[in-house]
Amino acid sequence: MAKSNAARRGDGAEGGRRRTLAGVAGGRATLAPDLDKVIHERLRLAIVSALAVNPSLTFNELKALLKTSDGNLSVHARKLEDAGYILCAKSFEGRMPRTEYRLAAAGRRALERYLEHMESLIRMTRG
């Protein structure tokens, strides 16, 4: 039901989440524009978080860890790559292609900003 509502609004799940943050923020609307939309999506947040505690992870390792499909992981990893948050290296292991991801410095900073953002939201809504 929520999905169909979101579809009718034409903003999708991520848009719904953004609306929630902005709507609940109310008078503190300055917080919402700061939110990094690239990293806020769940799977992209999971990719960045997983890479933050590993020097690198292969496509298959990420897929198994995050329990997602090839297509889904591929799309979201590409978005992070386009944003400069992760680095992708393609090679061959024997005859098998191997894709390895690393967290870029910009990605680590983005994760740190996101964490600070969440913590500040908690502090402000409690205070």
Place this chain on the structure above:
Amino acid sequence: MARTRPARAPRPPTEDVPLHDRAFENLAFIRDTMERAGAFTGVPGWGGVGMGLTALLAAWIAHRQPTVDRWLLVWLGEGWLAFAIGGLAMVRKAAAGDTPLTSRPGRRFVLAYTPPVLVGGLLTLALYRAGLVTLLPATWLLCYGAGVVTGGALSVPVVPVMGACFMVLGAAAVFLPAALGDLLLALGFGGLHLGFGWWIARRYGG
């Protein structure tokens, strides 16, 4: 031990979720993902319980042996049996979860766990040849404990705690009379495996 949680949000976005709840949820999600990505979650709970039971039996049998050689034979047999039980349980649990032994966290766990255990094996040979068999309980408990601490540093927090408990017992074995060796081995390889294995199985599964 493998908690399976999809990367997708478990509930659809709604307008009535308080902002701080969502922020909390996001922070918990990040922490959970980091824990699963960085930790080896294949340490077996029920495998530990099995190892504990065989160790208690071994301690009872070993304590009744008339010669040192037969005493050592019982404990070496128990060592290989525990290795088989624990190894098989770990491989099965790791393969069923997020982190098989061949994954990066799995390989790092094996690399960290193995050296102290190998040292314990070599010291067993050296101490036996030197006629210092009474030092074996302390050596086994300390080396195994060190392996569990180092390997456990890459696993869930309870594992290194178990390793530290083994090392405490090993340290006690250094200073206590040799006659208490079997008791300390039973407390360590039996009691600690049973207790922590049960806890791991209940808290983290398998």
